[in-house]
Amino acid sequence: MNTALFQSVSLFSGISPDSLHALSQLTKQQVFKKGEVILDFPHSSKTFLYVLKGWIKLFKESAEGEEIIVDVLTNTQHCGETFAFNENPTDYYEAQSLSETEVLTLPIEGLKKLMFTDHALSINFLQAALQKQHTLNMNMEHMAIQNAAQRIGCYILRLRRTQASQLPYDKTLLALRLGMRPETFSRALHKLHEECEVQLEGDAIHILNMSKLINYVCKHCSKIYPCNEAA
Amino acid sequence: MNTALFQSVSLFSGISPDSLHALSQLTKQQVFKKGEVILDFPHSSKTFLYVLKGWIKLFKESAEGEEIIVDVLTNTQHCGETFAFNENPTDYYEAQSLSETEVLTLPIEGLKKLMFTDHALSINFLQAALQKQHTLNMNMEHMAIQNAAQRIGCYILRLRRTQASQLPYDKTLLALRLGMRPETFSRALHKLHEECEVQLEGDAIHILNMSKLINYVCKHCSKIYPCNEAA
DNA sequence: CGAAACCTTGACAATGTTCAATCACTGTGG
DNA sequence: CCACAGTGATTGAACATTGTCAAGGTTTCG
Numbered sequence: 001m002n003t004a005l006f007q008s009v010s011l012f013s014g015i016s017p018d019s020l021h022a023l024s025q026l027t028k029q030q031v032f033k034k035g036e037v038i039l040d041f042p043h044s045s046k047t048f049l050y051v052l053k054g055w056i057k058l059f060k061e062s063a064e065g066e067e068i069i070v071d072v073l074t075n076t077q078h079c080g081e082t083f084a085f086n087e088n089p090t091d092y093y094e095a096q097s098l099s100e101t102e103v104l105t106l107p108i109e110g111l112k113k114l115m116f117t118d119h120a121l122s123i124n125f126l127q128a129a130l131q132k133q134h135t136l137n138m139n140m141e142h143m144a145i146q147n148a149a150q151r152i153g154c155y156i157l158r159l160r161r162t163q164a165s166q167l168p169y170d171k172t173l174l175a176l177r178l179g180m181r182p183e184t185f186s187r188a189l190h191k192l193h194e195e196c197e198v199q200l201e202g203d204a205i206h207i208l209n210m211s212k213l214i215n216y217v218c219k220h221c222s223k224i225y226p227c228n229e230a231a
Numbered sequence: 232m233n234t235a236l237f238q239s240v241s242l243f244s245g246i247s248p249d250s251l252h253a254l255s256q257l258t259k260q261q262v263f264k265k266g267e268v269i270l271d272f273p274h275s276s277k278t279f280l281y282v283l284k285g286w287i288k289l290f291k292e293s294a295e296g297e298e299i300i301v302d303v304l305t306n307t308q309h310c311g312e313t314f315a316f317n318e319n320p321t322d323y324y325e326a327q328s329l330s331e332t333e334v335l336t337l338p339i340e341g342l343k344k345l346m347f348t349d350h351a352l353s354i355n356f357l358q359a360a361l362q363k364q365h366t367l368n369m370n371m372e373h374m375a376i377q378n379a380a381q382r383i384g385c386y387i388l389r390l391r392r393t394q395a396s397q398l399p400y401d402k403t404l405l406a407l408r409l410g411m412r413p414e415t416f417s418r419a420l421h422k423l424h425e426e427c428e429v430q431l432e433g434d435a436i437h438i439l440n441m442s443k444l445i446n447y448v449c450k451h452c453s454k455i456y457p458c459n460e461a462a
Numbered sequence: 463c464g465a466a467a468c469c470t471t472g473a474c475a476a477t478g479t480t481c482a483a484t485c486a487c488t489g490t491g492g
Numbered sequence: 493c494c495a496c497a498g499t500g501a502t503t504g505a506a507c508a509t510t511g512t513c514a515a516g517g518t519t520t521c522g
Binding site: 060061062063064066068070081082084085086091115116119122123125126127129130131132133134136137138139140141143144145179218219220221222 | 291292293294295297299301312313315316317322346347350353354356357358360361362363364365367368369370371372374375376410449450451452453
């Protein structure tokens with residue numbers, strides 16, 4: 001496999017030529033069309049997944065059969081690394097593509113061995129894990145403190161820094177991702193429109209009064225805008 | 232400092248004698264009485280904190296001045312490592328002891344340098360970070376899916392595996408830690424009593440009908456009891 | 463004993479969910 | 493090209509859950 005590709009991935013930067021070579025032996029690069037299953041139950045806990053392009057939904061089922069959205073990933077994001085040191089993983093998930101998608105996959109065991117061999121690689125993963133932890137902490141705080149409209153506003157504010165101002169995937173999924181029902185999402189958007197002059201035509205977002213939105217969204221939060229967290 | 236102490240800490244196990252020595256130079260061991268401030272704002276983002284004994288509350292303030300509980304730590308738990316790779320930390324917190332407490336503290340910068348020097352140390356922290364991530368993912372799922380009574384029941388179920396069956400700190404704090412108001416906590420306990428035969432006298436917990444409780448708590452969850460997560 | 467902190471309870475308000483109906487948009491097959 | 497099915501989005505009404513505020517009870521500790 002193309003080693004230039006690996007070097008463009010920050011998780012794999014700075015590692016030894018030997019490790020690069022070993023990585024290229026382990027890694028599969030794959031392309032999926034919209035709606036395809038990328039990882040199913042038995043595989044997800046044994047596979048590290050890195051997204052080169054597109055959008056991917058991670059989900060599982062509760063005991064009662066409803067779908068639980070674990071995360072939605074896009075360019076440069078990844079999952080599965082937690083299984084490297086978790087012997088008894090009770091929480092599998094499935095991965096499905098939401099759009100045309102390009103990914104790298106590696107068997108967790110092989111990746112783990114390389115992390116024990118290559119110090120730089122383990123440092124890269126440590127850095128990524130700590131940043132993810134940081135983001136998760138923020139999300140926890142938001143779930144506890146913000147109401148539905150504030151969570152959406154917060155998402156929009158963070159979206160503007162990385163994406164064009166339009167929703168990257170459908171509203172139903174975004175609603176579940178933000179921890180609310182689609183109906184609640186719909187109504188909360190109206191509230192944002194009334195209180196903060198935010199307009200939505202289809203997927204496009206127009207923030208007419210930025211300071212109003214920031215004031216509404218961030219007033220319960222411990223962070224100070226702009227909080228440069230990943231969406 | 233006593234190197235035997237370090238070797239008993241799994242985060243520091245397996246590292247080189249040189250690293251051990253450097254660690255012992257960096258580390259301060261401290262004792263605090265109940266209610267004392269262990270870390271304040273400017274220090275928390277520059278300090279790694281490891282709990283040897285006791286209970287510690289991590290908290291911050293929202294823009295509107297209310298207290299936000301970040302976490303509650305006890306024996307073998309730690310915090311601050313996320314600041315090692317976060318250049319621009321907007322989220323400080325304060326740490327306060329809830330009981331007589333014994334801790335180790337290290338400057339983050341020094342710890343970070345050691346992680347670049349000692350491969351085993353970085354692996355240990357990677358492992359800890361990935362496990363924490365796992366726990367945070369679970370907590371997120373619970374916040375989204377479980378109601379107040381289920382979250383308390385889940386907490387009690389996980390508590391039983393590590394602790395005697397009594398609440399380790401006061402109900403007000405536990406309520407906030409589980410993402411609800413103290414009033415809601417109080418009422419949710421009554422619900423657990425009625426629906427699942429759980430009794431509380433003061434801080435003591437009696438589960439009279441385990442399977443009833445498990446069935447009530449875990450029905451929306453994606454995990455299968457017993458899910459051996461840290462409390 | 464008395465103050466302070468913690469806990470509980472009731473009444474009510476705010477927020478979010480559920481269920482059912484409807485609308486809008488998209489792609490397909492005739 | 494149009495009819496139609498399927499998906500996603502919105503809306504209303506009833507309901508469930510949680511939060512807020514105020515009052516009073518309990519425990520703890522000096």
